[in-house]
Amino acid sequence: KVNQKYITNKEEFTTLQKIVLHEVEADVAQVRNSATEALLWLKRGLKFLKGFLTEVKNGEKDIQTALSGTLTIKINNAYEEQPLPVIGPDNAYGKTLRQHHGWVVRGVFA
Numbered sequence: 189k190v191n192q193k194y195i196t197n198k199e200e201f202t203t204l205q206k207i208v209l210h211e212v213e214a215d216v217a218q219v220r221n222s223a224t225e226a227l228l229w230l231k232r233g234l235k236f237l238k239g240f241l242t243e244v245k246n247g248e249k250d251i252q253t254a255l256s257g258t259l260t261i262k263i264n265n266a267y268e269e270q271p272l273p274v275i276g277p278d279n280a281y282g283k284t285l286r287q288h289h290g291w292v293v294r295g296v297f298a
């Protein structure tokens with residue numbers, strides 16, 4: 189989407205900022221499939237990836253758990269790590285992308 193916008197006027201759209209400002213001035217920045225929307229989703233995706241990789245960096249070896257996270261609970265005076273559901277609020281998806289998805293897409297992560 190960004191490249192498609194760039195191709196329409198290579199001389200004017202020399203930076204991403206110029207593309208976004210043009211779309212804001214034309215009142216199309218919030219239109220579905222705009223270059224601005226594409227950049228927003230790219231930012232969200234990168235934030236999600238950062239959260240996931242942070243889990244891995246912090247020692248998590250299981251991909252599913254890194255995506256979902258864990259919760260420490262006390263059972264019979266002993267603490268145990270319990271997996272959280274993938275769609276929970278304390279994992280990479282829950283902290284980044286969940287709030288921007290509808291219930292259908294959220295179901296993919298459940």
